Amino acid sequence: MKVIIPTALRKHTDGQNHLSVTATTVEDALKQVVTAHPELRSSLFDDRDQLVSFVNVFVNDRNIRDLENEATPLTESDEILLVPAIAGG
Numbered sequence: 001m002k003v004i005i006p007t008a009l010r011k012h013t014d015g016q017n018h019l020s021v022t023a024t025t026v027e028d029a030l031k032q033v034v035t036a037h038p039e040l041r042s043s044l045f046d047d048r049d050q051l052v053s054f055v056n057v058f059v060n061d062r063n064i065r066d067l068e069n070e071a072t073p074l075t076e077s078d079e080i081l082l083v084p085a086i087a088g089g
Contacts, residue, residue: 001074003033004081012039026057027070029080043084054085 003019010017019036023029030051034041046052057064058081064072074080 001029001076001078001080003029004079006082006084008084008086009040009043009082012043013037022076023074025070025074026059026064026072026080029074030057030070044082056083056085057081058083 001021001023003021005013005017005019013019014037019033021029021032023032030044034044044052044055051057051070057070059067059072059074059078061081064070
């Protein structure tokens, strides 16, 4: 599946706008992303390895908070979009 990286976070992925992962849950996918690009960890997770509240994660245009959060199951055709909140709108 594809994980879309927003412009604000691409500095941590060598400019890549998406990453390909194989995962069964959102949690697995995000862990693969930060393993491949450790610089992203502080932008996505807090000190307790919990997803930070100011980053919204969407699977096929649905916020995971409306699904099963990080336990949301994935299929190979799913697309994950990371949307960090930006101060000032």
